[in-house]
Amino acid sequence: MDQATDGLTERFRQDGYVVIDNLLSSAEVGLYRSIYDRFLSGEIEAGDKRTDLGAGSDRQSTGENITQIMWPSALYPELTELPLHDRALRLARQLIGDDAELDFDMLIDKAPGSATPTPWHQDAGYWIDLPDDRAASIWVSLDTATLDSGCMWYVAGSHLGPVRRHWPAGKGGGAIECEGSEDEPGAVAVPLVPGAAAAHAGRTLHYSRGNSTTDRHRRAYILNYRPAAMIALEREQGMDHGQTSNVRLVRNSGATDEGE
Template structure:
């Protein structure tokens, strides 16, 4: 990748609040991640209270969850940290938000076939504690081709430059959402091929449709923020759900990264 390409990508991220990353994984690597991912879904790799349903506000439509979310897969299964995605995503994060970017947390979000439950519109920062430096980037990596009908990401271009919208609880009180729609000016769908990624800021409005296809939609998301803000986050007791039942607890990781 040329310096000009990196500059252009960083400028698009700054202007729009999201930008595609291009391929981050080869198909051979995608298959390796899918294997681990499916071991999480089957329960072979235990996730305890890190597993939840982002679609729990809708009646169950098959499978264990409507939209399976597993927080901190790399803490639950240490080998993930030594695989290529974390290093490549960190390189992209530094390109987009600065050289002081470090890893904060990761998650898996899975939409099973024919579940058809959308992920509600929201801004990630509405879940987070307030920090003086707002820089943050989430890198959403497709492990299956992500298209309109199985739940590719949608963003509202430029929404990251506006105040965070009022968010309210979903009907079951377990997640949050805000008022937005695909018809809003700037709303943009971002289909991806398996192995490709899209990066968005912490304040960019986003959502995805439910999976109405016969295939699965697996995504791996990694979040990064400045090292100083990660330290402040942890000092304030916020670790995005990392708790004692995780086998590998990295309580002092931010010190090593800063």
């Protein structure tokens, strides 16, 4: 985590996102993949925590267009004993402050040939208003994430602007969307190798293309952090990101899922 001494935190504050090259080793990636695939196969039961984030898409998939599983660490607590949660927490505290704690985690998988994009959005579009909006979403790639498989795109500096108006994506599936484009000034694709991660702020505009490859998944493990006092305030207002139910509060729409 010594990358912060090389300007990691300053780049996060300036651009609204930053890349971390080696958050997990190749051996650790293999371990997380094996657990992840147990979720995907249903061996680890997710119940109502498992949804199709691309359910509103026009695409008619034989399975889930975009598989989303909320709170994997609550469903399989052994995950918290593995390296990622500790490393991600230390990274989040470097980026947004020593009071950062885990707000929620989730898995988002784009299967080969699923080809369903995640719409442009800001994570803050899913959240309630809080007096302190510091947040860091740490998006960890367990596969080679490319343009064709659905790597993340970010708009540098967009976190410094307001939360844009969001609305239900597609035909009213779980996702929400706002205005955004790959041609927007500051938009950049961020391919990642397995074990690398990208951290972004709550207002950072981002999206990803669908997975058009025929031979590889695009598995991501996302951990979101915010100040402990703000997590407590969220919980007081009934927002736990689906930890106790599959109903989530949303700032500007009736959508019920988180974005990546």
